[in-house]
Amino acid sequence: MTAIRDTTDQKNLALLIQLRWLAVIGQVITILFVDLVLGIPLPLFEMAVVIGFLVALNVVGLVRLRSQGLVGNTELFLELMLDVAALTVQLYLSGGASNPFIYLYLLQVIIGGVLLEAWSTWTLLAATSACFVGLATFNRPLPIPPQNSADLADLHVQGTFICFVLAAILLVFFVTRINRNLRARDAHLASLRQQSAEEDHIVRMGLLASGAAHELGTPLATLSVILSDWQRMEMFSQDEEIAAELAEMRGQLDRCKTIVTGILMSSGEVRGEGTRRTSVINFFDELVEEWRASRSPARLDYNNTFGTDVSIVSDDALKQVVFNLFDNALEASPNWVGIALERRGDRLTLSVTDAGPGFGKDILDQLGKPYNSSKNRPGSGLGLFLVVNVARKLGGTVTAKNLLNGGALVELTLPMATLSPEGVTDASLPG
Structure with missing residues (x-):
């Protein structure tokens, strides 16, 4: 069961890496749109450093996956905490709590609720809440150009809509893949349970066959002695037809004894002679x-x-x-x-x-x-x-x-x- 859990966590880490690539692409597009199209100057160098950090984190994650090492709850929790830290820095550089993309914290909490253990999820919720409160006080305000000041409310609504669409797309992608991982895990568990039941059935059959072979040993030995005595009797040995039938019976009896011996060998009774x-x-x-x-x-x-x-x-x-x-x-x-x-x-x-x-x-x-x-x-x-x-x-x-x-x-x-x-x-x- 632990091995199955580890395999599922590896798939979940791979999924986090894919989500992070999508987040990097989304951040690059959003930053360029705001700076070049809307004309709102952003600290591009600092934001690029954060994006570079996310890319480096993904590269480390890919190397980690290829190492085939075990992935646990703590590692997934740290991955999400680093994502929260990177989002917090980006929000700090772009208006703090007034930035409509602050609702992306909810995406991190939902992902944590699906992937992590209870204590990790509550810790992640506390961390994102603290970051939200902190960004309301500590942030670098966006220098809004005078021509956009009148449309500030509309810009906020547009940004909120973009945030909603982005979060919805990521959630659908994430939940769909997680459900696929869970279905694969459940199917594997069902297969293991079936295999265990079949192997238990085989063990019981082996015990039954071994017991029957032991029980058959005595009557077969008795029949062998009786047939040997009959073959030596003059009244039987002189009749060619009866002698031939006795020889056939002796051959079939020897075959039965060989079969019984084979059953005992295959069940482990005579392991040294079985291989x-x-x-x-x-x-x-x-x-x-x-x-x-x-x-x-x-x-x-x-x-x-x-x-x-x-x-x-x-x-x-x-x-x-x-x-x-x-x-x-x-x-x-x-x-x-x-x-x-x-x-x-x-x-x-x-x-x-x-x-x-x-x-x-x-x-x-x-x-x-x-x-x-x-x-x-x-x-x-x-x-x-x-x-x-x-x-x-x-x-x-x-x-x-x-x-x-x-x-x-x-x-x-x-x-x-x-x-x-x-x-x-x-x-x-x-x-």
Whole structure:
């Protein structure tokens, strides 16, 4: 939450800098108009010094933004106080409280009320009020030419109108941008809350899967012992058909035990065996071959154009994520699955294509949400949910779209930096 607040304050500081540029331009135009058009002499040198101060303040602010440092309430308060000081000097040089532009103090107070904490806003209000009172007594009167003396009231009304228009324009600009910043912050907060809820859901699923794997371990071991005894029995071993069925049962049982072991690994039970050093090409080549052998798709087209191999640290959770993509494609398109691996800059992209009916619009709009599936069975819709969240944890993305000629394409993109031996840490790996 603090990081979000800091980011918002940085945007607000950038907005103050933009407003100050507008104020500098407005002051230059107003000063030249009054001095050259109305013929009212002004202390141009002193006023130019104040404008130069505002420009220098903006340059410092821009450097400050580029440093990516944290911006807090105190810094924004000091920025506004310096703006008040510069306005006060300009008003002192041009008639003090009689200058219609004195109402620009209200603009500073409104900006402070939106950006600052309560104590800072009240302090700013007290400072501007004190400056108003002080300018009523201490100021440099404007030398009004005799020809303009009769029209002094009209000049004041005109100046007040110009001040009103200027303040209104700046307020609309300011409030519009502030609302945009606040909406962006609220949207980011909502996204973080959603991400936190999804990660909590994954944790609970992981605990459930780990508990189920532990519970399944004992009956699977018992079945393994019984099958071993049956295979040694003469009455079964001499019957070729029964012996073949027992061998098939033993193979399926071993596969179940492998799946249970994989669940325990991905949940952190056997972390030392869950990760290993390999390379991108080796990892995906072996993974595709293992999936082909276990699923036996009717046709599988695998195209690896990654190029120069790169060392990575593989994780069983990443393997299960990729298997989920393959399984979803095979279920939608039993006769053909296309897999392509390529490198795009510093990221690897795994594309999985099928010839199935494609995704529904509601599924594409809510891609990666739990239980978002067209399959009408309990627990469906968790595959892509896990894929999206694991990819996000690794700094990657998952996109899906329907193809014009039928079928669907799902792309998993991962930064190689998070998979490299130097970039992978216990915190960065899923599970």
